[in-house]
Structure formats: structure tokens, C-alpha cells
Amino acid sequence: xxxxxxxxxxxWNVEHPDRIAxxxxxxxxxxxxxxxxxxxxxxxxxxxxxxxxxxxxxxxKAAAEIxxxxxxxxxxxxIVAGSVGxxxxxxxxxxxxxxxxxxxxxxEQAEGLKAGGADVLWVETISAFEEYAxxxxxxxxxxxxxxxxxxxxxxxxxxxGVTSRDMVKSVGxxxxxxxxxxxxxxxxxxxxxxxxxxxxxxxxxxxxxSKGNAGIPKYHDGHIHYDGTPExxxxxxxxxxxxxxxxxxxxxxxxxxxxxxxxxxxxxxPKGDRPSLDDIxxxxxxxxxxxxxxxxxxxxxxxxxxxxxx
Amino acid sequence: MSDDDEIIxxxxxxxxxxxxMFDDLYDGMKEEIEEGVNILxxxxxEPYRVLTEALVGGMTIVGADFRDGILFxxxxxxxxxxxxxGMAILKPxxxxxxxxxxxxxxxxxxxxxxxxxxxxxVGMMMEGAGFEVVxxxxxxxxxxxxxxxxxxKADILGMSALLTTTMPYMKVVIDTLIEKGMRxxxxxxxxxxxxxxxFGKAIGADAYCRDAAVAVETAKTWMARKHNRASAG
Numbered sequence: 001x002x003x004x005x006x007x008x009x010x011x012w013n014v015e016h017p018d019r020i021a022x023x024x025x026x027x028x029x030x031x032x033x034x035x036x037x038x039x040x041x042x043x044x045x046x047x048x049x050x051x052x053x054x055x056x057x058x059x060x061k062a063a064a065e066i067x068x069x070x071x072x073x074x075x076x077x078x079i080v081a082g083s084v085g086x087x088x089x090x091x092x093x094x095x096x097x098x099x100x101x102x103x104x105x106x107x108e109q110a111e112g113l114k115a116g117g118a119d120v121l122w123v124e125t126i127s128a129f130e131e132y133a134x135x136x137x138x139x140x141x142x143x144x145x146x147x148x149x150x151x152x153x154x155x156x157x158x159x160x161g162v163t164s165r166d167m168v169k170s171v172g173x174x175x176x177x178x179x180x181x182x183x184x185x186x187x188x189x190x191x192x193x194x195x196x197x198x199x200x201x202x203x204x205x206x207x208x209x210s211k212g213n214a215g216i217p218k219y220h221d222g223h224i225h226y227d228g229t230p231e232x233x234x235x236x237x238x239x240x241x242x243x244x245x246x247x248x249x250x251x252x253x254x255x256x257x258x259x260x261x262x263x264x265x266x267x268x269x270p271k272g273d274r275p276s277l278d279d280i281x282x283x284x285x286x287x288x289x290x291x292x293x294x295x296x297x298x299x300x301x302x303x304x305x306x307x308x309x310x
Numbered sequence: 311m312s313d314d315d316e317i318i319x320x321x322x323x324x325x326x327x328x329x330x331m332f333d334d335l336y337d338g339m340k341e342e343i344e345e346g347v348n349i350l351x352x353x354x355x356e357p358y359r360v361l362t363e364a365l366v367g368g369m370t371i372v373g374a375d376f377r378d379g380i381l382f383x384x385x386x387x388x389x390x391x392x393x394x395x396g397m398a399i400l401k402p403x404x405x406x407x408x409x410x411x412x413x414x415x416x417x418x419x420x421x422x423x424x425x426x427x428x429x430x431x432v433g434m435m436m437e438g439a440g441f442e443v444v445x446x447x448x449x450x451x452x453x454x455x456x457x458x459x460x461x462x463k464a465d466i467l468g469m470s471a472l473l474t475t476t477m478p479y480m481k482v483v484i485d486t487l488i489e490k491g492m493r494x495x496x497x498x499x500x501x502x503x504x505x506x507x508x509f510g511k512a513i514g515a516d517a518y519c520r521d522a523a524v525a526v527e528t529a530k531t532w533m534a535r536k537h538n539r540a541s542a543g
Contacts (some may be wrong), residue, residue: 003475007422024517046424049424049448049449050424086423088425088427089374090383090387090427094384094387094388095387103417115315115430127383153503154379154382154383155378155379157382158382159382159383159427160382160383160384161381161382161383161384173398182534191453216504216506217474217504217506218508218509219477219478219508219509219512219513226474252474266469275529289379291379293379299375299377299378299379299380300380301336301375301380301381302371305329305330305332305333306317306326306329306330306331306332306333
């Protein structure tokens, strides 16, 4: 749509609301029941990098208002989900971000999205469960329902080492639970579905969300495009449902064309049996790692030479 | 912990102490690493030997297990922190003794990109492997990279990007290095979530590094080649 490299997309919520409305409209016209607002980097920590940390309320409210308008005139029920991305900081004690500051930042963004009319808050691409839990606490303060997904991009786990099974367990212990949870982004569609299968195996009480990328990014003549075709995303959507996901969407590289193919697949193809890992790789390609840490077949540490301390 | 379990580092012989330090690095135990470094120095070890055999040796195991998906970022951050404790003791001693340097890297996230977790991790792992690292932070334009490479007399340029919209900027930097006739002077490594090997080749980098552990291994391999070339030439 013409965003310059490095500019904060959230600025367009006030500078080019027409383009943001068009972006949302594309998803709605393609048959989406739910779309995310243009606020992924709309927390104080991310906006600070553009010296806009004082504009959290304004930018989030504007994004949700545009979404509300698009949804309300669609003539059907379309959910405006207020997107909340990670702070980008590493949480204490390893990093600098304390729980209190994380909650405060997420809360500030949540209030902006709420004020703009978002139906639900949607935190995603989280790698540390501590940050996920901080978002949950903030959303409770804002008194808003929420959903939340993590990204499993490192040997089938999140960057911080969380497995699909760990996430199910940890979500189950949250005081203020989401309406649904699952996985988004990460590597390819195959890995994402392996994660969803892992979550389904752990028999969660809440609906699962699957939001995979449209293939992987490829470089062509100075531009990047994702190599996942609409046909591949249609197969992905069908498999995601068979894996047990209730909310199915597309992350990076997903265009209205992909969404149309996904919607059509979900409406026209019958629900099938739960796929095996082999079924997934046969349809969508190989996994990025042999194990995802849930099967006990992953690599293990070599024997220690020193003595173990108490 | 009962007294029976207590490990007295000073009571261990050199071999057992280094083995223990490998484990303590793995477990991110900073104070124990500092103590171990001081003991080895006290026993007359050259600072460079402490660096390479005890610290870099231990971090190599951490790096390998990170690469293999056995350790993840939190454990690696703790290990790097412990390594840093040991390095703080060694650094002035290394400077005094004029020990050889393993290599120097200028690293930064490219222009327009503000993501730095991966880049920071590479910096830490490179330091863990004994490299000197000059971190330019986020949002670096080509001039910033080139000025730093010259001023720091660096061996390696590391560029990071998390966005598909910013990764093409790496080619701008590499093309500028070529124009200025400087490309052959540096090892250029690139990394970041949306990149892949094909992209690294397409833009003319020496290597794409999938993660921080691979970055360290690749840097070591290319530095060895550079040294071989220098001695052959």
C-alpha cells in the first residue's frame, strides 16, 4: 500500500485513515469474520522508537474506530479485534522489562482500543509466557475479553523455549483467561499446524486459534514476497480445522486473495479426520526441525563432566 | 544443599576446574565463573588461555546446544551474562599482555528497522566466543556502517533485519562497499527472521546465519580463512 520502509504503520491510522479502511475492507470483502486492527506495534515501547510513545491512546483509538466503521457497515457480524504485539523487550530478570511496566504498557494500549470500539483484544507473536501473562492482567484491568497467540519459531518452540504443551498448561493457570488461544506467525504453515496438533493433544478447555504465514518470504528483484499461494493457504485452512483449530486465519503475506481461498475451502470441503504429521508435511512442506519438544525425541544435553551443584 | 554437595572450586585440579566451569557457564552461574577465572589466573594461566580454554570452550557447548534446540534464549542470556563476568576480569589483563584478538565485528540493525533482540543475541554470543563486538544499535544507514568499519578496524560486518520491508537495505550497504572498493576487506554476515540462505547469496553477503550460534561458527570459519589468506599472501 506504499508504506515506506521503517515508518511506523500505526501513524497511518491518523495520517491515512482511508488506506487503513481499505486494508480492513479487503479482509471483510474476502469473507473474514474477524480482522485485526493496525496496532501491532502500538504499545509505548515500540512507538518510542518513532518518538511517539505519547500517542498510544490516540493511535490505537483511531485504528479501532476505523475498524468499527468498516465492520458495522458490512451488513453481517464482523469482529474488530484490537491487535496487540509484543513490547520487543526481554522481561526481567534476564532483560529490562518488569512485570509492572509491561502491564502498564499493555493496559494503556488496551484502553485505546477499547475507546475506539474494538470487540476483543488480540495479543500475538509473544515468545515469553511472562509477557503473555502481563497482557492478560492488563486486559483484565481494561475489562475487555481477549484472545492471545504465541509464535513458535525456534525448533518448534517459541524463542524463549515454550512448547505448545507448555502454553496449554500455562494458559490453564491464568487468572483472567482468554476466549481462545493458539499460535501465529513463526516459520511455515507446516510448523504452525504441528504446534496446533501439540496443543490439541494437551486437551485444552478453550478454543484453539491457528494463524499461519502465507509461505515464507522470498527475494525477487529488490522486493520481498511470500511464496504461499492461495491454493496452499486453502489446504492449510482445511488442515487447521482438522487439527482442531476453531479460529483460523492468515498472518504475514496473507492477502484478500488468500483469505477468499481459505473461506471457500472451509465452506466447501467436509471436515476430515485429524491429520498425522506426515499428512501435514505431504500437503504443506517439511518442518523446520525434527522435534518440537513435545515428543521426547528432541536432542538432549551431553553428559556433564563437572559435579552438579546441590 | 547440604555441606557434602558444596563444591570448592579452589580444591579442584585444573582439568576438573575447567570442566566445572563449563557446567557453571552452561548454568549461567556468574559468581562461580568469576571465581574460577581468578583461580586459574592465580595458578599462573595466561589470560588468553583462560579465555579460550575455559570461557570460549564452555560457551561453545552453550552455542551448540542453542543451535540444536536444547537451550533457548533465556538460558543463553544467563550463560552470556556469566561469561561477561569472567570477561570483565580478563579484559584488562588481555590488553596488558597484548594477546591476539579473535576478531572484531561491527553489528547493527539496518535502516528503517528497529528490532534488536536477535541482533543483541548475536552480539552476546560473539562476545561469548571471544570476539570484540561494536554494536551500532538499530536503524543504521550505510554511512554509519562504513564509518564504524573503518574507525574500528573491524574484520566482520553483521547486519540484521526483522522486516521484509527492510531486508533489501542490506544490499544497499553491500553495494556501497563494492563501489568503494572495500568489500573484500570485510566478512559480511547477515541474519534475521525473514532471511534465508538464498537471500544472503542474492545480495552478495558472505553468509546468511540462521541463528546466533550459527553466526559464531560462521564467523570463526571465515576468520580462519582470512588468516590463512593473509599468511599465504
